[in-house]
Amino acid sequence: MTEQWIKSSYSGDNGGECVEWAPARAVATGVVPVRDSKVPQGPALVFDTTAWSAFVVGVKAGDFGA
Numbered sequence: 001m002t003e004q005w006i007k008s009s010y011s012g013d014n015g016g017e018c019v020e021w022a023p024a025r026a027v028a029t030g031v032v033p034v035r036d037s038k039v040p041q042g043p044a045l046v047f048d049t050t051a052w053s054a055f056v057v058g059v060k061a062g063d064f065g066a
Contacts, residue, residue: 007037010059026052 005020018037022044026032032052033044047055058064 003033005035005037005040011037021052 003022004024005022008019008021011018011020020035020037020040022033026049030049032047032049034047034052035044036042
C-alpha cells in the first residue's frame, strides 16, 4: 500500500515541528502511523485508533500547551 501522508494542521510552515499521519492505513488496519515530516524515510510511531483519537481531542483542547 502506497501511503498518502497528511501534514497536521497544527504543524507550522517554518520547517520546525511537522507531524504527518496516514489516514488510509488507519482506516484499513485500525492503527495510525505518525511520522516526522522532516525525516520521511525515518521510522513511524504507530497508535491504535482509540489512543490517536484521544490524543487529537487533547491537542484540540489545549491539554499539551502551545
